[in-house]
Amino acid sequence: MSSSAKTFEVWNRRLHYYLGLYFLFFLWLFSATGLMLNHQAWFPELYQRTQSSYAMPIETPAGDTVLEQTRDLMRQLGLQGEIDWPASQPVWHIDFNVSRPNGSTQVRADLNAKQAFVRQFGNGRLHAFQIFHTFSGSRFNQPASQRDWIVTSVWVLAMDALAVGLVLMVIGSYYMWWQLKNKRALGLAMLASGAACCAAFVGGLL
Amino acid sequence: MLYRWLRNLHLYLGLFISPFVLLFAVSVFYLNHGKLRQDTLPPGETFQDLRLPDGFDRVKGREAVERARAILPQVGVSGEIGFLRYVASDRHLIFPVSKAGLETTVDVDLDARSATVMRRQMSLWESLAYLHKMPGPHLVAIRGNWIGTRVWRGFADATIYLILFISFSGIYLWWALKAERRIGLVLVTAGVATFSGLVYVIVR
Numbered sequence: 001m002s003s004s005a006k007t008f009e010v011w012n013r014r015l016h017y018y019l020g021l022y023f024l025f026f027l028w029l030f031s032a033t034g035l036m037l038n039h040q041a042w043f044p045e046l047y048q049r050t051q052s053s054y055a056m057p058i059e060t061p062a063g064d065t066v067l068e069q070t071r072d073l074m075r076q077l078g079l080q081g082e083i084d085w086p087a088s089q090p091v092w093h094i095d096f097n098v099s100r101p102n103g104s105t106q107v108r109a110d111l112n113a114k115q116a117f118v119r120q121f122g123n124g125r126l127h128a129f130q131i132f133h134t135f136s137g138s139r140f141n142q143p144a145s146q147r148d149w150i151v152t153s154v155w156v157l158a159m160d161a162l163a164v165g166l167v168l169m170v171i172g173s174y175y176m177w178w179q180l181k182n183k184r185a186l187g188l189a190m191l192a193s194g195a196a197c198c199a200a201f202v203g204g205l206l
Numbered sequence: 207m208l209y210r211w212l213r214n215l216h217l218y219l220g221l222f223i224s225p226f227v228l229l230f231a232v233s234v235f236y237l238n239h240g241k242l243r244q245d246t247l248p249p250g251e252t253f254q255d256l257r258l259p260d261g262f263d264r265v266k267g268r269e270a271v272e273r274a275r276a277i278l279p280q281v282g283v284s285g286e287i288g289f290l291r292y293v294a295s296d297r298h299l300i301f302p303v304s305k306a307g308l309e310t311t312v313d314v315d316l317d318a319r320s321a322t323v324m325r326r327q328m329s330l331w332e333s334l335a336y337l338h339k340m341p342g343p344h345l346v347a348i349r350g351n352w353i354g355t356r357v358w359r360g361f362a363d364a365t366i367y368l369i370l371f372i373s374f375s376g377i378y379l380w381w382a383l384k385a386e387r388r389i390g391l392v393l394v395t396a397g398v399a400t401f402s403g404l405v406y407v408i409v410r
Contacts, residue, residue: 017380020373021390022397027373029401031366038362040346102409128409130343135408140240140335151407156238158404163234170224170231177217191221198225201337201358202330204307 009179016172019165026162033133036126043126049103050122058109058116061094067148070096073109077116081105082137082149101131209382216375219368226365233334240331250313250322253281258319262292262299271348274301281323283310286352289345305354306333 001009020027036043058076061069070083073094081100089095094109106119123131136156137147147153177187257280259273271287278284285305292299299314307328314321328336341349341359350356380390 014386017376017386017390018393020376021380021393022400024373024377024394025398025401027369031369035363035366037343038341038359040343100408132405132408136238138238140237140242140332155404155408158400159234159238163231166227166231170228173217173220173224177221180217183214183217186218187221190218191224194222195225197361198229201354201361202229202306202333204305204333 009176012172012175016169016176019169023162023165026158027166029129030133030162033130036130037133046124046127046130048124049127051119053117053119056116056118058114060111060114061109066094069094073107073116074098077105077107077118079105079107080149080151082135082147082152084145101135102128209379212375212378216372216379220372223365223368223372226361227369229334230338230365233331233338236331236335237338240335242332245326247311247324247326250324251281253321253323254319256280256314256319256321258314258316262290262316263294263297267347268351271351274299275351277312277314277321278303281312281321283312283323284352284354285310286340286350286355287348289348304336305352306337 036046040046056077058073061072061076063069063072066085066089067083070085073096074080074083079098081098081104083096083098085096092110092112094107094111096107096109098105098107101123103120103122105121108117110116132155135152136159137145137149137152138156139145147156174191177183180187256277259276261273262270265273270290270292274287274290283303285303285308288302288304290299290301297316299312299316301312303310303312309326309328311324311326312321313324337358340362341355350359380386
């Protein structure tokens with residue numbers, strides 16, 4: 001084996017467990033929450049949440065767009081999170097929801113009365129933990145939805161990095177396995193059976 | 207002995223679930239960054255003289271879904287029923303039926319004993335995202351009304367359990383490499399710091 005091939009083999013093996021160790025907690029979070037999402041019956045009290053309401057005076061929000069005005073209102077109310085707006089707004093109102101894994105806030109801002117009516121919902125710890133799995137601020141089947149909180153973008157970057165890390169680990173593991181000549185036959189049988197099962201679902205046979 | 211057994215299990219079980227891991231990993235990009243194109247649905251196909259179960263105005267939940275399933279073979283559709291919508295004013299029953307690659311909407315006229323079926327092909331990306339999200343947390347009472355979804359749930363669970371086994375066995379295999387312990391500990395610490403820092407910033 002040439003020295004460059006040897007170097008590649010050593011670094012490929014290192015990359016496999018370096019990536020695995022770095023992403024360990026991310027992997028455990030997405031595994032545990034994936035199991036929760038598929039077995040909601042195991043958590044009958046998951047969606048119990050606390051609720052509180054209050055009204056608060058506001059200044060006329062600064063900005064030319066609804067997003068800018070909403071951000072200014074959030075600053076005034078001390079809120080942070082992903083924003084979404086209802087399909088329609090009452091006249092002289094800016095209504096919006098702000099959400100994070102540990103809760104959400106519903107704001108009905110009356111610009112004429114300079115008053116905001118706020119309802120806060122607090123999620124339980126387990127529910128908040130589960131939401132991390134899906135907290136991307138964007139839904140592929142809702143073209144209008146988009147991320148508007150920098151922290152969500154960073155979390156999405158972490159999700160993407162984990163996905164890239166997993167792909168690299170899997171591809172690297174194929175190389176390491178192929179170098180073990182006495183394990184090729186059984187390994188091939190395992191890989192082929194896994195691939196066949198997976199392909200049956202992707203192809204819509206099952 | 208334990209080391210050898212764990213290394214072999216880590217390898218062979220890892221190879222078996224690797225296509226599923228790739229599916230879950232690759233679909234993340236579509237779920238995070240993709241947008242579904244709102245294509246116009248092709249014209250529907252109409253089926254007449256159907257043998258329809260009764261009671262859709264009374265029954266709900268799993269029982270209603272079981273009755274709706276009796277209609278599917280008559281209109282050449284298979285898959286998971288998403289939900290049921292009974293429109294009392296004109297006695298129509300409308301429900302989506304999905305599986306990877308195909309989303310179908312079935313609109314049944316209960317009085318005319320006819321049904322209109324509209325099919326929409328999913329892209330490969332959408333199919334992967336669909337599988338990633340199934341069975342999911344919604345409408346738990348009726349979810350898994352198709353054998354394919356129940357089997358997929360089994361594979362999705364097995365992927366998680368095997369990933370957990372592979373991560374624990376991986377820690378054991380790494381710890382056995384004394385020369386790699388220090389750098390490994392640095393990486394675990396860096397990973398924990400990144401993870402807990404992000405979680406803190408999101409929930410604080």
